[in-house]
Amino acid sequence: MFVKKRVAVVGAGMTKFMRRAQETGKELAFEAVRQALDSCNMRIQDIESVALGTAPDAFDGVHMKGEYLLDGAGAYRKPYSRNFVGGGTGVFSPIHGWFHVASGLYDTCLVVAEEKMSSCLPHPQAAFLTIFDNMIERPLGPNLIWIFALEMQRYMHRHKIPKEQIAQVAVKNKRNALDHPSAQIAKAVTLQDILDSEVLAWPVQRLDISPVSDGACAIVLASEDVARQITDSPVWIDGVGWNLDTTYWTNRDLYFPRYVANAARMAYSMAGISNPRKQIDFAEPYDPFDYKELHHMEGLLLCRKGEAPKLTAEGVTERDGKLPICPSGGLLGVGNPIAAAGMMKICELFWQLRGEAGKRQVAGDPRTAVAQAWGDLMQIGTVVVMRS
Amino acid sequence: MERRAIIEGIANLCLGVAVFFRFCITLNFRSNVSLAERMPLRKVGIVGVGLTKLRPTTPEVSYKELIFEAAVKAYADAGVDPRRDVESFVCSSEDFYEGTSIYDEYVPDQIGAALKPVCTISADGMYSLATAHMQILTGLFDIVAVEAHSKVSDIVNIAPIYDLALDPIYTRPLGLNANFIAGLEMNRYLHDSGATSEDCTRVVEKNRKNAHSNDLAIDSANFESSSDSLDSISYPLTRNDVAPLVDGAAVVVLAAEDAARSLREDSVWIKGAGWASDSPTLETRDWDKATYAELASKQAYRQAKIQNPAREIQFAEVDDTYSYKELQHAEALGLAAQFSAHKMLNQGVFDLNGRLPVNPSGGSIGMGHTLEMSGLVRVVELVKQLRGEAGKHQVQGVQTGVALAWRGVPTASGAAVVLSNR
Numbered sequence: 001m002f003v004k005k006r007v008a009v010v011g012a013g014m015t016k017f018m019r020r021a022q023e024t025g026k027e028l029a030f031e032a033v034r035q036a037l038d039s040c041n042m043r044i045q046d047i048e049s050v051a052l053g054t055a056p057d058a059f060d061g062v063h064m065k066g067e068y069l070l071d072g073a074g075a076y077r078k079p080y081s082r083n084f085v086g087g088g089t090g091v092f093s094p095i096h097g098w099f100h101v102a103s104g105l106y107d108t109c110l111v112v113a114e115e116k117m118s119s120c121l122p123h124p125q126a127a128f129l130t131i132f133d134n135m136i137e138r139p140l141g142p143n144l145i146w147i148f149a150l151e152m153q154r155y156m157h158r159h160k161i162p163k164e165q166i167a168q169v170a171v172k173n174k175r176n177a178l179d180h181p182s183a184q185i186a187k188a189v190t191l192q193d194i195l196d197s198e199v200l201a202w203p204v205q206r207l208d209i210s211p212v213s214d215g216a217c218a219i220v221l222a223s224e225d226v227a228r229q230i231t232d233s234p235v236w237i238d239g240v241g242w243n244l245d246t247t248y249w250t251n252r253d254l255y256f257p258r259y260v261a262n263a264a265r266m267a268y269s270m271a272g273i274s275n276p277r278k279q280i281d282f283a284e285p286y287d288p289f290d291y292k293e294l295h296h297m298e299g300l301l302l303c304r305k306g307e308a309p310k311l312t313a314e315g316v317t318e319r320d321g322k323l324p325i326c327p328s329g330g331l332l333g334v335g336n337p338i339a340a341a342g343m344m345k346i347c348e349l350f351w352q353l354r355g356e357a358g359k360r361q362v363a364g365d366p367r368t369a370v371a372q373a374w375g376d377l378m379q380i381g382t383v384v385v386m387r388s
Numbered sequence: 389m390e391r392r393a394i395i396e397g398i399a400n401l402c403l404g405v406a407v408f409f410r411f412c413i414t415l416n417f418r419s420n421v422s423l424a425e426r427m428p429l430r431k432v433g434i435v436g437v438g439l440t441k442l443r444p445t446t447p448e449v450s451y452k453e454l455i456f457e458a459a460v461k462a463y464a465d466a467g468v469d470p471r472r473d474v475e476s477f478v479c480s481s482e483d484f485y486e487g488t489s490i491y492d493e494y495v496p497d498q499i500g501a502a503l504k505p506v507c508t509i510s511a512d513g514m515y516s517l518a519t520a521h522m523q524i525l526t527g528l529f530d531i532v533a534v535e536a537h538s539k540v541s542d543i544v545n546i547a548p549i550y551d552l553a554l555d556p557i558y559t560r561p562l563g564l565n566a567n568f569i570a571g572l573e574m575n576r577y578l579h580d581s582g583a584t585s586e587d588c589t590r591v592v593e594k595n596r597k598n599a600h601s602n603d604l605a606i607d608s609a610n611f612e613s614s615s616d617s618l619d620s621i622s623y624p625l626t627r628n629d630v631a632p633l634v635d636g637a638a639v640v641v642l643a644a645e646d647a648a649r650s651l652r653e654d655s656v657w658i659k660g661a662g663w664a665s666d667s668p669t670l671e672t673r674d675w676d677k678a679t680y681a682e683l684a685s686k687q688a689y690r691q692a693k694i695q696n697p698a699r700e701i702q703f704a705e706v707d708d709t710y711s712y713k714e715l716q717h718a719e720a721l722g723l724a725a726q727f728s729a730h731k732m733l734n735q736g737v738f739d740l741n742g743r744l745p746v747n748p749s750g751g752s753i754g755m756g757h758t759l760e761m762s763g764l765v766r767v768v769e770l771v772k773q774l775r776g777e778a779g780k781h782q783v784q785g786v787q788t789g790v791a792l793a794w795r796g797v798p799t800a801s802g803a804a805v806v807l808s809n810r
Binding site for chain 1: 489
């Protein structure tokens with residue numbers, strides 16, 4: 001396959017994830033952009049194009065939210081567009097930015113992901129009620145937690161996984177997040193805490209779920225020649241993949257995310273990875289629910305189907321394990337401002353691959369890593385492979 | 389005589405040195421020039437278009453069925469099987485127009501895209517076309533489909549949706565209706581340019597007349613301007629000046645050069661695609677001219693190597709959500725000097741048989757406005773003209789055309805593409 005330009009990430013920035021009632025979405029975007037530009041000594045004038053990712057307009061009650069966020073995202077009088085693939089947006093945004101640079105049209109692209117969920121009162125779950133099919137599903141009043149409970153149940157049943165093994169993911173990620181300065185709900189919790197938490201829709205319990213958050217992330221992309229002028233240690237985007245399954249989620253077997261596997265195969269083949277289990281040093285799969293991390297490890301072909309809970313139980317996925325998973329703390333620990341949460345994973349890859357992750361740094365000089373997000377009606381997988 | 393020759397020689401030498409230094413300076417700045425100028429881009433063609441009839445209401449079909457019709461037409465036109473040949477799909481939508489959050493969920497099945505790379509760009513279909521263009525330029529894909537649609541008849545009242553696009557803190561509390569904002573802008577434009585309301589009515593007449601001969605346009609092409617429709621709804625904007633909203637769907641198939649040549653002999657080539665935004669706030673943007681359109685078209689022209697659009701472009705399909713916008717956009721595209729579009733309009737330059745026809749399809753005023761699909765309709769019309777398939781509204785012997793999309797009030801964002809059959 002012919003790919004025109006190698007694209008590098010040269011800078012990254014991220015706000016604290018929390019309830020940010022004081023700031024508007026524009027201000028959150030600005031804060032992340034400012035940090036990203038400062039991190040690579042660039043000015044907004046050096047940026048040729050801007051790509052934005054943000055999830056439902058219903059959170060903010062702002063129509064054309066991309067247009068609204070425009071100036072905060074630094075896109076005044078620049079080529080600017082917004083991508084939107086539901087929860088997959090966070091990891092699709094760098095792919096959207098990658099198009100700009102890899103196409104040869106632009107040398108630099110600023111990629112911004114912003115989400116402000118707290119303005120949706122009383123709870124953003126109300127906005128999620130409007131994502132269902134207006135004729136077939138919405139009259140039933142389905143809730144996101146219910147449908148994920150269905151998926152989780154199916155996954156557990158298919159592979160005969162006890163709930164304890166799944167809850168172990170929440171324990172690990174919340175603990176990993178203790179080392180993340182932007183984390184919202186980092187905590188040293190025990191397995192029993194998780195199993196004792198309130199049941200929301202069996203088998204989903206309160207501590208199985210990531211929180212509602214506000215936040216923004218930004219990265220700066222540059223073409224190869226320009227990247228080498230900006231920094232000595234660019235991190236390359238070597239593989240991108242995305243894949244959308246049918247709308248009719250009720251008609252497919254939910255135990256395995258085949259769309260994630262398709263997206264992963266696309267990204268791996270582009271990055272020249274034939275054996276991801278050996279060639280990937282660490283991964284940041286999407287973990288809005290604890291079972292999703294396991295589900296997505298399997299989707300990313302990092303282990304066999306049904307094997308992820310065992311690897312977790314054996315400690316392989318700990319930060320000092322053989323295959324660290326979500327060393328950042330993931331969505332379960334750092335927080336889940338939808339689009340920004342996916343981009344947080346890209347930022348984590350950037351910092352880890354440059355050896356700048358501080359206390360979160362995984363051992364063994366990681367060279368190749370993969371980040372992934374998931375969204376829509378359990379339907380889309382977005383995957384990015386990065387190398388130092 | 390000899391002395392004079394020597395002086396001239398020295399002068400020429402100085403000029404040469406100056407040019408040389410100027411050249412060096414240019415070279416120095418090369419690093420700031422985008423890659424597009426430094427390296428040839430992959431050639432991308434449009435190999436298939438599908439457009440449904442545009443109608444004020446479509447009660448007998450769902451949005452999925454509308455889109456399916458456009459997709460089937462486009463794939464048949466291109467001679468491709470979406471499941472086998474199309475490698476990526478780019479869709480266009482805004483949640484509030486659909487009444488569904490994360491509308492991206494509902495796009496794959498009707499366009500044959502399930503379990504394939506699909507993404508949504510929350511913007512006009514022309515942005516999606518530009519994104520698909522980029523995807524092919526990366527070398528990642530050879531064949532990509534673009535989709536946009538409007539099911540505006542499902543929206544009970546669109547005005548409150550437009551209102552939600554205003555800044556929730558600064559401008560929304562003022563209760564500014566979209567047509568009111570357009571009226572303000574129109575007033576400013578008429579004041580600065582010297583154009584009159586009658587000139588704008590002339591745009592309406594021209595576009596409705598053009599739409600008469602367009603099979604896909606709605607029946608309102610027969611509409612006579614009555615005194616009722618000349619009442620201003622927000623001075624100086626009249627009901628006439630506003631394009632009526634209609635339903636429809638459009639799908640366009642793009643292909644890299646080799647694939648395009650193997651699919652058909654009369655591919656229409658994308659020579660350039662650009663998009664840009666001015667300030668999102670009403671208070672801090674240009675009101676007298678469409679800066680976004682200027683920036684977007686500059687990008688597209690640079691890729692297309694067009695120096696003088698007024699000469700090199702033979703016809704245009706530009707956004708005319710409001711009649712005055714056609715004039716403003718024609719100027720931003722460089723087809724007319726600033727504030728002189730109305731003069732060219734009155735000289736008949738923009739007519740179907742004029743020197744530089746603008747909106748030969750009838751534009752949104754003649755065909756109906758289709759929300760985020762409007763730009764893609766302009767592209768489809770450009771393609772039909774460049775293939776010589778426009779029928780009764782065919783402009784003879786055209787080779788290069790430009791299309792412009794605007795995202796509507798209250799945005800200052802737009803996209804432009806240059807297409808050619810050479």
